[in-house]
Amino acid sequence: MNESEFRLRLEIDDTVLQIWIKQGWLVPETTDGGPHFRDADLARGKLILDLVNAMGVNEAGVDLVMDLVDQLHGLRATLRDLTDAVCHQNPDVQEHILSELYRLERQSRR
Template identity: 70%
Template sequence: MDEREFRLHLEIETTVLEVWISEGWLVPEVTDQGRNFREADIARGQLILDLSNAMGLNQPGVDVVMDLVDQLHSLRATLRDLTDAVRRQPSDVQEHILSELTRVDVQKRR
């Protein structure tokens, strides 16, 4: 969706969008036709609005939360890659990994 549609959907002004982009909270795709926004950008924009309006976070607070959200997404992607790599291993290797995870979990609980 283009910038105008994005702003209308979230009911924000151009200046607000510019702040979000300059802070790195949104990174739209840039094409010859201008900025392009995805559904994920709408979800991020709604989160930013919720954090700043409903929860009263200031700009540095929103920055911290958005950074944590990005870190969480990155960790989930890494975990997904790791899980896929383990699935491609022979069953004895998978069983050994599961055994080690269980051992570590038991040790943590002590």
């Protein structure tokens, strides 16, 4: 979606959007027609609005939350890649990895 549609859907003005982009909370795709916002950007915008308006989180808090969200997404992508890599291994290697995971899980419960 373009910038105008994005602002309309979130009911924010241009100044707010520019601050969010400057802070790095949103990183729209750059196209010949200007910035392009994805559904993920819209979800991030809604989260920012909830943090600021509903929860009263300040700018530093939003920075922290958005950084943690980005880390979480990065870890999920890494885990997905690792899972795919394990699935492409021989069954005996897969079984060895699973048994090691179970061992570590039991150990961490102690």
